[in-house]
Amino acid sequence: MVARQLVKRFGDFLAVDGVDFEIGKGESFGFLGPNGAGKTSTMRMIACMSPLTSGTLRVLGMDPATDGPKIRSRIGLVAQEDTLDLELTVLDNLMIYGRYFDLPKKVIRERAERLLDFAQLTERAHDKVDPLSGGMKRRLTIARSLISEPDLLILDEPTTGLDPQARHLLWDRLYRLQQEGVTLVITTHYMDEAEQLCDRLVVMDHGRFAAEGAPRQLIEEFSTKEVVELRFRSGEHEDVAMRLADVAERAEVLPDRLLLYTTDGDGALAEVHRRGLSPESSLVRRSTLEDVFLRLTGRTLVD
Amino acid sequence: MTVEAQPVGGERHRSLPTWLRAVRYYAYQYKRTWKGSVTTSFLYPVLYLAAMGVGLGSLVNKHVGVVDGLSYLDFIAPGLLAATAMQVAGNESMYPVMGAIKWWRTYYAMLATPLSVLDVLLGHLGWIVLRLLMVSVIYLGVMAAFGTIHSPLAVLAIPAAVLTGLAFAAPISAYAAAQNTDVGFTTIYRFILIPLFLFSGTFFPVSQLPAWLQPIAYATPLFHGVRLCRGLTEGHLGWQAALVSTAYLVVVFLVGCWLAERSYAKRLVV
Numbered sequence: 001m002v003a004r005q006l007v008k009r010f011g012d013f014l015a016v017d018g019v020d021f022e023i024g025k026g027e028s029f030g031f032l033g034p035n036g037a038g039k040t041s042t043m044r045m046i047a048c049m050s051p052l053t054s055g056t057l058r059v060l061g062m063d064p065a066t067d068g069p070k071i072r073s074r075i076g077l078v079a080q081e082d083t084l085d086l087e088l089t090v091l092d093n094l095m096i097y098g099r100y101f102d103l104p105k106k107v108i109r110e111r112a113e114r115l116l117d118f119a120q121l122t123e124r125a126h127d128k129v130d131p132l133s134g135g136m137k138r139r140l141t142i143a144r145s146l147i148s149e150p151d152l153l154i155l156d157e158p159t160t161g162l163d164p165q166a167r168h169l170l171w172d173r174l175y176r177l178q179q180e181g182v183t184l185v186i187t188t189h190y191m192d193e194a195e196q197l198c199d200r201l202v203v204m205d206h207g208r209f210a211a212e213g214a215p216r217q218l219i220e221e222f223s224t225k226e227v228v229e230l231r232f233r234s235g236e237h238e239d240v241a242m243r244l245a246d247v248a249e250r251a252e253v254l255p256d257r258l259l260l261y262t263t264d265g266d267g268a269l270a271e272v273h274r275r276g277l278s279p280e281s282s283l284v285r286r287s288t289l290e291d292v293f294l295r296l297t298g299r300t301l302v303d
Numbered sequence: 304m305t306v307e308a309q310p311v312g313g314e315r316h317r318s319l320p321t322w323l324r325a326v327r328y329y330a331y332q333y334k335r336t337w338k339g340s341v342t343t344s345f346l347y348p349v350l351y352l353a354a355m356g357v358g359l360g361s362l363v364n365k366h367v368g369v370v371d372g373l374s375y376l377d378f379i380a381p382g383l384l385a386a387t388a389m390q391v392a393g394n395e396s397m398y399p400v401m402g403a404i405k406w407w408r409t410y411y412a413m414l415a416t417p418l419s420v421l422d423v424l425l426g427h428l429g430w431i432v433l434r435l436l437m438v439s440v441i442y443l444g445v446m447a448a449f450g451t452i453h454s455p456l457a458v459l460a461i462p463a464a465v466l467t468g469l470a471f472a473a474p475i476s477a478y479a480a481a482q483n484t485d486v487g488f489t490t491i492y493r494f495i496l497i498p499l500f501l502f503s504g505t506f507f508p509v510s511q512l513p514a515w516l517q518p519i520a521y522a523t524p525l526f527h528g529v530r531l532c533r534g535l536t537e538g539h540l541g542w543q544a545a546l547v548s549t550a551y552l553v554v555v556f557l558v559g560c561w562l563a564e565r566s567y568a569k570r571l572v573v
Contacts, residue, residue, distance in 0.1 A: 010573070049414055050573060069321065069417040083412035087335065096328050100416035102318045148416075 001046065001152070001185075005055040008041045008207075015041040017207035018055065025151075028184040030198030032191065032289060034299065038207040039187035040080060043156045046185060047077045060151060073101060076145030080156040082137050086130040090121055090140055093129060094147055101148040111147055118173060119143040135166025142173065152183045159193060171196050191289035203289075203296055210296040215289055222295045223287035224249055226265035230258045230272065230279040240277060247271050252294060261291070321418050325426020326433070328413070344438045348445040351383050352376065355506070356449065371508050373537060380451040381536040382505035384442045384460060385467045385528035391438050392468035393475055393496050395431050397488045400479035403427075410571055424476070424567050428560070431472045432465055439464040446536065454538025463535060463549075467528025470552045471496075473559025477566040499525040527551045 008016040044050035048068040098108035119139040248260035265284035360375035403409040503525035527548035534540025
């Protein structure tokens with residue numbers, strides 16, 4: 001997949017502002033960014049559901065403007081909002097979706113058996129979708145998008161709104177797909193998700209890419225090895241940050257905490273205490289993509 | 304069915320046209336509700352023909368004699384057939400269209416597959432054709448049981464009723480696809496479907512209307528649907544009237560399709 005100077009405009013609003021990217025076969029590529037960064041607009045263009053305002057895009061070597069249906073027959077889409085048929089059963093949902101691809105019923109039944117097992121929904125095959133949990137519905141949506149055995153799977157915020165357990169299960173399933181060689185394109189505003197699932201990612205903000213690379217590489221490039229999180233009484237953070245300016249390579253003040261970027265977290269924390277400061281709580285951790293994002297945009301990912 | 308009809312690569316043999324795959328979805332869905340729906344399609348004509356045709360008809364026949372040369376039952380039965388087609392088409396084109404966009408997001412599910420916006424629209428209209436066929440066949444059966452069919456041409460009242468329904472389904476779908484709330488649907492029922500039902504020659508000849516209202520009645524699609532259905536079941540349809548009414552309904556349908564395609568694309572492709 002190749003995109004050059006991709007632009008999407010809605011009236012006066014520039015959702016995607018001239019981005020370039022290439023995604024190779026079998027790669028797992030992420031778009032990380034806050035809500036409104038232009039991730040979904042980019043996904044919808046890749047999925048041939050939304051025309052480009054300008055630029056060029058090739059998906060699976062074809063042009064979405066002319067080969068939309070042909071491309072869509074080879075991709076699976078997990079949209080942000082579920083489009084399952086709540087009144088039908090789990091199995092029926094796979095059946096009707098497979099029939100849009102004109103797969104013979106027999107083929108769908110065979111695949112459905114495997115996919116329901118994969119999605120851990122075998123026992124619910126004959127239940128209606130409506131009462132299923134959010135995690136189950138997401139897994140069903142993913143299973144459904146795989147019914148046509150796509151070469152490319154597009155997931156738009158696959159785990160938003162799910163509890164941690166459901167998310168981990170879903171990550172495991174996506175990891176397996178990745179192992180099987182399916183190309184994954186994922187948008188997310190969870191940095192842990194991006195770190196877990198993506199070989200390579202772009203940090204997206206205001207329709208542009210702020211950085212691009214492998215998760216570890218981005219962290220090395222834009223952040224320090226460790227971070228000390230300090231929580232003081234509200235209103236004190238600015239003041240404390242000034243007094244600790246020389247303790248860390250960089251300090252960042254958030255509304256509820258102070259972040260110190262350093263190669264030696266424990267050393268920095270010891271220095272904080274030595275200077276007679278007593279934070280209400282403190283935590284030394286490794287740098288994450290959240291820190292990269294904060295560094296690049298000055299804002300946190302999830303408000 | 305060939306097993307090697309695998310989708311990989313997008314090439315396969317004897318594939319079903321994409322828009323028909325959308326029709327197939329509605330048929331699949333219908334399996335859940337067909338009993339209630341068929342019962343209604345059967346009861347509706349039985350109740351109307353018994354109450355209006357036989358009950359009210361006996362009064363009309365006693366005091367007025369014949370209406371446009373027909374007994375009252377013979378007069379209103381085909382009129383109600385056309386009006387029913389209009390109502391079924393209207394019902395199927397309001398909430399189901401807006402719901403498929405806003406509530407169930409069915410259209411978006413379809414559009415993530417090889418189906419295009421035009422396929423989504425044609426699938427919807429194709430399904431309405433099947434629903435109209437069902438309703439009209441049942442209606443005609445009930446009319447036969449009431450003894451109000453007087454011509455072999457009556458069989459042609461089925462396509463006439465389907466066409467009447469389509470002339471409403473297409474423009475109403477165009478409207479519904481642009482809606483965010485159902486407020487407008489109430490307006491359509493109040494100011495279009497119910498007035499047409501009552502005043503388009505269904506229950507009494509348009510010639511009974513005040514002179515200034517008559518041209519409006521002649522301009523409504525339902526008037527032409529009623530004229531076709533009545534002429535065919537009673538066997539008195541002139542070829543000129545047949546041609547004019549058919550052409551009129553076809554034009555309304557095609558203009559409606561054009562509007563609906565634009566409306567669907569505007570809403571679904573952003």
